[in-house]
Amino acid sequence: MKRAEYDVLIIGLGIAGASLAWKLSQSNLKVLAIDSKPWNRFGDKPCGDAISKEHFDNLGMPYPQGKELEEKVEGIKLYSPDMKTVWTVKGEGFEIDSPSYVQRLTKEARDRGVEILDLTTAMKPIIVGNKVEGAVLFNRRTNETIEAKAKITVDATGYSTSFRSKLPFEFPVTESLDDKDADVAYREVLNTKDEIDEYPYLRIFITQKASPGGYWWYFPKGPNKVNVGLGIQGGMGYPSIHEFYNKYVDYYAPDIDKNRLLVKGGALVPTRRPLATIVWDGVAVIGDSAFTVNPVHGGGKGSAMISAYCVGKAILNAFENNDFSAKGLWNANECYIERYGAKQASLDLFRRFLQKLSDDEINYGMSRKVIREEDLLEASANGDLQLSTAEKAMRAIMALGKPSLLFKLKTVAEYMKKVKDVYKRFPAEPNGLMKWKYSVDSIILEFNKALEK
Ligand SMILES: Cc1cc2nc3c(=O)[nH]c(=O)nc-3n(C[C@H](O)[C@H](O)[C@H](O)COP(=O)(O)OP(=O)(O)OC[C@H]3O[C@@H](n4cnc5c(N)ncnc54)[C@H](O)[C@@H]3O)c2cc1C
Incomplete structure (x- = not known):
């Protein structure tokens, strides 16, 4: 040897x-x-293959260039399940050629x-x-x-x-990893029949029917090429990802040329x-x-x-x-928690909440602005879901048809804050780890119970 x-x-x-x-x-x-x-x-x-530009800027990593950069992204369009509400969230990023x-x-x-x-x-x-x-x-x-x-x-x-x-x-x-804390995801990269409309914008379709616990995406890689796929929550006994893909791909990506398939494949994602x-x-x-x-x-x-x-x-x-x-x-933990981990923990709770919503609730929440673009932006940037008292009252009126939705949203916001606070108290030394982990796990358990109510 x-x-x-x-x-x-x-x-x-x-x-x-x-x-x-x-x-x-x-x-x-x-x-x-x-x-x-x-x-x-x-x-x-x-x-x-979509990455936000801020990661490269914050970490001093080189931007993708030449063949590595397939498209400069200018933002995301987020579609409600009934396709009636579309939020446009601006933000620079890249569609890369990962290899x-x-x-x-x-x-x-x-x-x-x-x-x-x-x-x-x-x-x-x-x-x-x-x-x-x-x-x-x-x-x-x-x-x-x-x-x-x-x-x-x-x-x-x-x-x-x-x-x-x-x-x-x-x-x-x-x-x-618990199976339910993972998504099964599948995507194909294909040429399109025509030039893609507004191709610097990524499209995300939220739909429990066509991708339970996940979403469909349509990420253009230039004017004539697209990465299209979906993720669904693992461990739920849903039909296979291919079944969902074949059933709905024509709806979410009507312009793809199936004879010009470039790459296909699926994998699991921890969430x-x-x-x-x-x-x-x-x-x-x-x-x-x-x-x-x-x-x-x-x-x-x-x-x-x-x-x-x-x-x-x-x-x-x-x-x-x-x-x-x-x-x-140990300072690797402190660095990661400060830059991403605490937010990730609070988004873990938000994810559990989103996965339990029905398409009807999402349509309602998006169209009546019970949840708004700003909330999603704030949540995705910092892991915070801030609802002031005045806002809560206002939204209560807007959410009249679905009071339970607002109630749950308030609970989610509280727990998201709670878990972030625990992450602020990450132990300074390894010997405090198990006690700290126990307090995180307890919040998750408590939160899961609160969601069941
Ligand atoms: C369908 C799908 C869509 C996604 N979309 C996006 C997206 O748009 N944007 C985004 O940011 N993320 C996305 N993700 C998630 C993203 O792909 C991953 O988070 C990321 O690529 C993980 O990188 P990694 O280096 O940790 O792991 P990997 O890319 O999996 O690399 C692990 C490497 O380790 C090697 N390896 C494993 N075991 C051994 C061993 N014992 N010895 C030697 N080598 C070993 C493997 O060969 C592999 O090359 C998506 C994931 C999926 C499945």
Whole structure:
């Protein structure tokens, strides 16, 4: 068996792993990054490929350019189930060619000294005492088994969680996912028959009938190409995603040319709050594997980049202090919670509420402005649903036909605030984690009960 030693081992080169490799390539650390796929398939995973521009600005990540950028997005049009209410939410973003962008980050990281191995799979962790100290890898290109020791090992394995799930149960980063806290999603990329109307705008169709617990999307990739798909809530016993796709695709994407199908595929998306901790002794977790996806819209690329940024900073700090323990890496949690995690937890509650609404309630809520564009914007930017007393009274009148809807909305707003407050009290040290996690889990349970009423 071949043996090698590194400062950092990154497992998985999707957007999360590639962003971290890119960031760490600016340091002097000895980094190995691997992926089971061949180079030309890095970043190739089913996705809507939409990312808000602010993520690149906030994290100092390079904008997609050339082939990587398929369309500059100017905003989103949100359709009510009956299609009678359309909200236009402005906001800059990109429709990207994910493989090209991820491969560019990886290539730049390699050019600056990060070692990259494709067709290489992490088979099992190396545990010494209570610490992770690397992984046993298998390289299919050379048919070699490699014992790769590392001071810090990063799981960026996506939804598979294929590394962290093999760690001993006592590691809190082994937390698993309830099926109902995931969406099954499927999309196709096709050419259209005609030029797409207002193609810099993404379209989202909210409909429990055609995508229960999720939504349909129509994301143009330029004037004649579109990414169209849907997500539905997992664990509910719904019919297969393909059944929904085939039944409704002509309705939501009437202009696609089915003879010019470019790509198709589906995958699962976690839609909950992040892992209680994204670091432990000698190990960190980023991207889908750490459940960093936005629970409401299912976008996970931007927040995967945030988690990579926070873990990258924590790794540099750990090397400065020569401390690779959970404590030494702990500021990754603080950074992620501040930038995204607290909001994500409050959106986890909002998501549970939205998934329980009927199409009728959504039509009513959107047309009578019981929920408004501003609320959604505020909720998606900060995870807050603020309802002042005057507003509540006004909306009560507007919601006269559906008092229970307003009542539930008030409860949701209260709990969203509650959970954010708990996230503000994230423990300063790892030994406070379990008690804190218990208070988060209790709020979720309480909230679920309140929604049932
Ligand atoms: C249909 C669909 C539509 C979506 N639409 C959007 C959208 O429009 N915008 C958005 O922001 N997000 C969207 N998402 C979510 C987004 O795709 C993910 O959040 C994001 O791509 C996750 O990136 P990642 O790097 O964490 O994981 P991945 O991209 O899954 O990368 C994980 C990598 O790890 C590798 N790997 C796994 N195990 C091992 C191992 N043991 N050894 C070596 N390598 C391993 C895999 O080969 C893979 O390359 C969508 C998801 C789906 C399914």
